[in-house]
Amino acid sequence: MSTPYFRFYPTDYEADTAHLTLLEDGAYSRLLRLCWMTPGCSLPDDEGWIFRRLRVRGDDEKQAVRSVLNEFFRKVDGRICNDRLAREHEQAVGRQEAASENGKKSAAKKASLKTNDFISTNQNQNQNQEEEEDKSSLSSADDGAVVQPIDEIAIAVSAYNASAASAGWPKVQVLNKTRRSSLKARLKDCGGLDGWVVALAKAKASPHLCGQNNRGWTASFDFLTSQSGFTKLMEGNYDDRQSPQQNRQSAADDRFGRIADAAVRNRAPSRPDFGFR
Known part of the structure; x- marks a missing residue:
């Protein structure tokens, strides 16, 4: 989970880094930021990769980075990490997950309240409508009663x-x-x-x-x-469409119906009062 910030304690930082040169202090600050933004809050044990990411130029900057890494970071299973920063990262992730879970619970609660309000409103409307219908049934049409509009x-x-x-x-x-x-x-x-x-x-x-x-x-x-x-x-875009076989069968039924109808019409009527004219 990505955490866009970390807590910074100036007093603690100054107490641990007062002996650093300005160049080493800047290298330490960049290393902390890079480590925080790298998945797992740790860096690969690859000096060339670290130099490139820190935009290191010159031997003096390289030496400053090496000094800070040796003093404030440790190597674990091919990764380089800072213990204090790792604890801060774990706590930040925990706070973010807790906030996310609380947000989900709050949204679910609001949705439940909206559902209950909707159901309650409909029940009240139905009850009021029934009461109005009961009142109307007890009065005559000539009483001048106002007809309630339909919702x-x-x-x-x-x-x-x-x-x-x-x-x-x-x-x-x-x-x-x-x-x-x-x-x-x-x-x-x-x-x-x-x-x-x-x-x-x-x-x-x-x-x-x-x-x-x-x-x-x-x-x-x-x-x-x-x-x-x-x-x-x-417009009928979703109407049921018959298959080609069904269409052919329907056409055949129509032709049969027309032939049968013509046969009935051409049959000589047995009585003048019946038949087709």
Whole structure:
């Protein structure tokens, strides 16, 4: 796991390096940075590789690097490492992994809360609608009662989830602002709830949208409410296509039907009141 920074303690560093020359101090600083950015927080035991990476020029710089390596680094299994830097690297990786895990837990908790809010909202809407229907049934049509508007969005989502259960599509768990806006636009495109039901039936009748393809891909709420996906659906791009053999059989059946129909039409009627005119 990549860690872009490490903790630096000036007091500790100065206490350990006060005897270094300016050239050696600069070499030590570069070695620490290079070691930190190298996988495993260690360097290969290859002096030429290290010189190239540190951009060493001249014998005095090479000697400064050798002095620092001999004093502050040690060799382990063909690698060169600094014990203090290795401990800092291990602690940094641990903190980063802990932060990542906490982030995942927080995201999962937020998603769960959104799902619960969505379910609770739908339940409250259904309960309120039932209460309004009960009130309407107890009053006459001449009482001047105000008819509550139908929540097309909630009904359309329920219709999708019912279709998803039989078609194998993923059900809607969260209805955010973006999804609501897309669904509202598609309802407008197809003329309301009746057109939406027709679109869902058309999608369910498509083997391709129900997973019968080489990837096992299925349609989803976001796909069906996208402008591109919905347009392709309604234009028949995903309609079931008969195989050539089925098409030939269908054509043969049509020809047989026309021959039989012609035979019936040409048959002499037994009574004037019956037959074709």
